[in-house]
Amino acid sequence: MDFTFTEEQRLMAETARKIAKDFPPDYWYEKEEKGEFGTEFWEAISEAGFLGIVIPEKYGGVGLGMTELSLVIEELCENGCGMAGNWYICLTEVFGAMPIVRYGTEEQKQKYLPDMAKGKLEFCMALTEPNAGTNTFRTETFAKREGNGFRINGTKIFISGADRAKGMLLITRTTKLDEAPKKTHGITLFLVDLPNPAVKVNPIPKHGINYSKSCEVVIEDLWVPESAVLAEVDKGWYPLLNVLDPERLVFTMASVGIGKLAIKTAVEYSTQRKVFEDPVGSYQALQHPLAEAYAGLVSAELLSYKAAWLFDRGAHYREIGATANMAKAVAVENATKAVYWAMQTLGGYGYAKEYHVERWWREINLVRLAPVTQQMALNYIGEHVMGMPRSYK
Amino acid sequence: MKVVVFCKSVPDTETRVRLKDNRLDKSEIKYILNPYDEYAVEEAVRMKEGGKAEEVIAISMGPERAKEALRSALAIGADRGILIKDDALDGSDTYVTAKVLVKALEKDGLEYGMLLFGQQAIDGDTWHVPGQVAEMLGLPQTGSIIKLEVDPDGGKAVANRMVEGGEEVHEMALPCVVTCRKGLNEPRYPSLPNIMKAKKKPIQEYSVSDLGFSAEDVGKAGALTEVLSYALPPQKEAGKKVEGEPEEVAQALLQYLKEEIKVI
Numbered sequence: 001m002d003f004t005f006t007e008e009q010r011l012m013a014e015t016a017r018k019i020a021k022d023f024p025p026d027y028w029y030e031k032e033e034k035g036e037f038g039t040e041f042w043e044a045i046s047e048a049g050f051l052g053i054v055i056p057e058k059y060g061g062v063g064l065g066m067t068e069l070s071l072v073i074e075e076l077c078e079n080g081c082g083m084a085g086n087w088y089i090c091l092t093e094v095f096g097a098m099p100i101v102r103y104g105t106e107e108q109k110q111k112y113l114p115d116m117a118k119g120k121l122e123f124c125m126a127l128t129e130p131n132a133g134t135n136t137f138r139t140e141t142f143a144k145r146e147g148n149g150f151r152i153n154g155t156k157i158f159i160s161g162a163d164r165a166k167g168m169l170l171i172t173r174t175t176k177l178d179e180a181p182k183k184t185h186g187i188t189l190f191l192v193d194l195p196n197p198a199v200k201v202n203p204i205p206k207h208g209i210n211y212s213k214s215c216e217v218v219i220e221d222l223w224v225p226e227s228a229v230l231a232e233v234d235k236g237w238y239p240l241l242n243v244l245d246p247e248r249l250v251f252t253m254a255s256v257g258i259g260k261l262a263i264k265t266a267v268e269y270s271t272q273r274k275v276f277e278d279p280v281g282s283y284q285a286l287q288h289p290l291a292e293a294y295a296g297l298v299s300a301e302l303l304s305y306k307a308a309w310l311f312d313r314g315a316h317y318r319e320i321g322a323t324a325n326m327a328k329a330v331a332v333e334n335a336t337k338a339v340y341w342a343m344q345t346l347g348g349y350g351y352a353k354e355y356h357v358e359r360w361w362r363e364i365n366l367v368r369l370a371p372v373t374q375q376m377a378l379n380y381i382g383e384h385v386m387g388m389p390r391s392y393k
Numbered sequence: 394m395k396v397v398v399f400c401k402s403v404p405d406t407e408t409r410v411r412l413k414d415n416r417l418d419k420s421e422i423k424y425i426l427n428p429y430d431e432y433a434v435e436e437a438v439r440m441k442e443g444g445k446a447e448e449v450i451a452i453s454m455g456p457e458r459a460k461e462a463l464r465s466a467l468a469i470g471a472d473r474g475i476l477i478k479d480d481a482l483d484g485s486d487t488y489v490t491a492k493v494l495v496k497a498l499e500k501d502g503l504e505y506g507m508l509l510f511g512q513q514a515i516d517g518d519t520w521h522v523p524g525q526v527a528e529m530l531g532l533p534q535t536g537s538i539i540k541l542e543v544d545p546d547g548g549k550a551v552a553n554r555m556v557e558g559g560e561e562v563h564e565m566a567l568p569c570v571v572t573c574r575k576g577l578n579e580p581r582y583p584s585l586p587n588i589m590k591a592k593k594k595p596i597q598e599y600s601v602s603d604l605g606f607s608a609e610d611v612g613k614a615g616a617l618t619e620v621l622s623y624a625l626p627p628q629k630e631a632g633k634k635v636e637g638e639p640e641e642v643a644q645a646l647l648q649y650l651k652e653e654i655k656v657i
Contacts, residue, residue, distance in 0.1 A: 007460075007461055007464055007592075008588050008589060008591075008592055010461065011461070011464060011465060011468055011583060011588045011591075012585055012588055014425060014465070014583070015582045015583050015584070015585070015588070018582055019582060044582065047581075047582065047584060048582045048583075048584045048585060049584040049585030049586050049587075050585065052585070052586075053585060061586075062585045062586055062589050064585075068585075
């Protein structure tokens with residue numbers, strides 16, 4: 001067993017740290033308050049090649065994997081960017097580049113990957129619907145064969161980045177659930193170019209992460225050619241898993257990064273701040289929960305790197321899924337605890353926007369709901385890892 | 394023209410400094426390329442991109458980890474590296490370091506037009522080595538520059554350096570030595586594609602004996618200086634706050650400056 005990163009990986013982490021220092025919490029405070037996209041940050045990560053980590057050299061990337069993606073994201077998040085260190089990269093690279101690299105035709109690769117690697121093409125994924133989220137099999141957005149293409153109708157919700165993206169990974173059914181021989185059959189993935197008059201995008205006001213908009217997407221009679229299908233018609237479920245597991249992992253890394261960032265902030269503050277004679281950091285009532293959270297974050301980090309390693313080695317999806325869900329559950333529990341106790345440590349300043357902890361609180365609140373709820377992650381562990389009966393129908 | 398950039402592996406700026414056995418406790422330190430050296434590497438790479446240099450060589454003396462600092466320089470755009478690595482070098486002072494670096498340059502053929510340094514290393518903070526190298530090679534030198542114009546065909550370089558209240562402009566014949574600081578340029582981030590390319594660039598390693606030295610010439614034995622002890626700086630004390638009407642505050646401040654710290 002070898003826990004050391006390679007020299008190149010360490011240098012990549014260093015570049016990520018440098019960028020994070022140039023885009024510190026104050027930068028994100030402003031972007032969050034203004035509800036503005038972090039254009040300067042996007043340019044910096046594009047220039048650094050972070051959007052082409054998983055894209056092969058042939059298409060302008062560096063052809064690395066989940067491990068390097070995780071590493072870069074963790075460093076960005078932990079060193080000051082918070083969730084922003086993951087968000088934009090996830091939308092374009094996990095939702096766009098990863099499935100196209102794995103399942104795209106040569107034509108699709110040529111069309112999307114080189115621009116993505118340069119940061120010239122933003123992406124998004126349209127999966128969740130008003131009546132389908134974790135229960136993806138109940139997807140109602142339907143793509144009906146018409147001529148040498150498909151006519152698509154449906155409504156998607158909470159689609160982050162859809163307002164800016166030039167491309168969208170659209171999850172549909174091409175065979176209705178009640179007509180499918182098994183529930184995994186009939187899911188089809190499409191690559192849709194945006195903006196498109198048949199696709200209406202409405203941002204939804206939300207709790208945090210306002211440097212990116214999450215939108216309702218209404219698709220009305222959208223026609224796409226056969227060449228827009230990613231992977232095979234009716235067989236999109238397993239390819240989709242290879243998007244959802246990486247998504248889970250980058251959000252796990254973001255949680256670890258946010259938790260560590262909050263702890264670092266609490267530690268710095270608590271060693272200076274005196275209310276009575278000693279700095280508040282000397283109080284075990286603060287130290288112990290922060291220490292517990294820290295230990296939990298480091299455990300989740302290790303597990304997440306293991307999941308990334310399994311993914312990069314092409315392990316079975318069940319093994320990747322189990323590891324990713326366990327890492328996610330532990331990371332989010334401990335990151336939530338970390339931010340909670342960081343806020344407690346900063347007292348009133350923890351509630352003040354310019355001290356950032358309250359923003360990280362709003363950011364970490366998302367991760368207990370998405371990419372999968374904590375409860376569904378635990379269900380997965382209970383059912384698929386431990387072999388207990390399924391608790392929902 | 395070949396340009397040589399001197400690189401040092403130093404503790405990350407966020408390192409919590411601790412002492413152990415009267416030396417820096419290195420057990421938990423993360424190392425980086427000295428931030429001032431980044432300005433030097435960037436400047437050299439820009440010279441190459443601007444057609445004023447044919448080759449950029451990054452050189453370092455240090456343990457195995459110094460290779461990573463060199464790799465950072467290669468990822469910014471240097472073409473190849475030279476590392477002088479030897480257990481015998483442990484404990485070397487700046488004089489020995491300069492001597493060894495000069496010997497390594499001689500071994501490499503001494504065909505450089507410019508030698509670039511960071512103005513200081515953020516660990517030792519001596520600012521010694523550039524001047525010593527220039528002296529040993531008999532080259533003109535200027536330090537802490539914020540602007541550099543190189544004219545390889547005319548055989549000269551013009552460098553601007555900050556002085557109190559203005560700038561000095563130094564014109565030097567090539568080859569020459571300059572040291573770099575913030576303001577000279579904005580070093581680029583080593584990008585992922587360049588990090589991968591850097592992996593394939595060569596780093597030539599030399600030991601002490603490769604350079605014709607014996608163990609007595611280097612390390613503590615060869616040093617002209619000796620470190621007697623290390624101490625952490627005293628804890629910063631809380632500032633003094635004077636409150637009241639402006640006249641009272643000014644009076645209290647004057648009194649403080651006159652009587653307590655006696656600067657007026």
